[in-house]
Amino acid sequence: MISGTKGVLGFADHDRTAVGMRYVYPVVSRRAGGVSVGINLNPNNACNWQCIYCQVPGLVRGGPPPIDLPLLQEELTAFLHELLHDGFMERHVPEGLRRICDIAFSGNGEPTSSESFDEAIELVGRVREASGLLAESVPIRLITNGSLMGREGVRKGISRLAGLGGEAWFKLDGGRAEDYLDINGVSLDPARVVRNLRSCADRCPTWVQTCLFVRDGREPDEAMMSSYLDLLDRAGVERLKGVLLYGVVRPSMQPGAARIAALTQDQLGSYAKMIEKKGLTVRVSP
Numbered sequence: 001m002i003s004g005t006k007g008v009l010g011f012a013d014h015d016r017t018a019v020g021m022r023y024v025y026p027v028v029s030r031r032a033g034g035v036s037v038g039i040n041l042n043p044n045n046a047c048n049w050q051c052i053y054c055q056v057p058g059l060v061r062g063g064p065p066p067i068d069l070p071l072l073q074e075e076l077t078a079f080l081h082e083l084l085h086d087g088f089m090e091r092h093v094p095e096g097l098r099r100i101c102d103i104a105f106s107g108n109g110e111p112t113s114s115e116s117f118d119e120a121i122e123l124v125g126r127v128r129e130a131s132g133l134l135a136e137s138v139p140i141r142l143i144t145n146g147s148l149m150g151r152e153g154v155r156k157g158i159s160r161l162a163g164l165g166g167e168a169w170f171k172l173d174g175g176r177a178e179d180y181l182d183i184n185g186v187s188l189d190p191a192r193v194v195r196n197l198r199s200c201a202d203r204c205p206t207w208v209q210t211c212l213f214v215r216d217g218r219e220p221d222e223a224m225m226s227s228y229l230d231l232l233d234r235a236g237v238e239r240l241k242g243v244l245l246y247g248v249v250r251p252s253m254q255p256g257a258a259r260i261a262a263l264t265q266d267q268l269g270s271y272a273k274m275i276e277k278k279g280l281t282v283r284v285s286p
């Protein structure tokens with residue numbers, strides 16, 4: 001049995017140390033209807049971005065230390081065994097949600113910034129297979145800011161992810177350099193974002209993941225939304241699986257937290273309609 005696990009895990013519980021492991025953690029998701037097995041390749045809380053809504057406490061700029069791949073393999077093997085055969089679900093997961101919905105690279109920083117990203121994808125595919133889980137029922141997902149598509153190892157890992165039946169969720173919170181600077185804390189040329197998004201979507205089934213919220217008392221305005229929609233056009237909407245539209249439910253842990261507030265469900269719904277007009281599937285989460 002895994003030591004150090006809390007009682008029943010709640011929906012707000014995104015504690016990456018919930019089962020006392022360095023790289024593997026569970027998230028119970030009502031929306032996904034089960035347990036997402038998270039892989040955190042950034043245990044040092046370092047990211048190359050600093051999004052204003054980021055929920056990582058003590059976030060610092062940078063990249064992760066070298067990944068201990070044997071430890072990752074050991075942790076994932078042990079945790080999947082706990083979930084499947086050793087009663088973790090009964091002890092820690094509310095009834096009705098006792099299924100594994102995915103294995104997601106989604107940690108305390110940008111997963112593709114790990115030098116071992118491609119090897120980690122391969123490893124997770126191998127451990128999933130050894131656990132008897134099928135790609136169709138437990139897909140591997142990569143939650144990425146997509147900024148490191150210029151690296152060969154990242155492109156290789158993303159192609160490998162596609163080969164394992166996985167998908168990428170590519171963060172896109174605007175279409176203008178000024179929005180990337182203010183929202184994501186990074187200097188980015190929109191033309192480069194277009195290239196990165198194309199590069200990801202051409203290699204692997206890709207959803208765009210967008211967070212919309214009130215910033216400094218103002219909702220996303222027409223100029224912001226039209227630059228965002230234009231960027232999707234330039235990347236090629238036909239390349240994309242769709243858009244996952246999020247609000248800000250959990251509190252930001254960043255210095256700009258007080259500048260942001262949640263949109264209502266209706267407001268999010270009206271932005272979703274704008275995006276749907278592009279012919280894209282949109283899934284909204286408050």
Ligand code: SF4
Pocket residue numbers: 047048049050051053054055056059107108109110145171
């Ligand atoms: S890219 Fe993700 S981990 Fe990095 S700062 Fe943004 S929300 Fe946080």
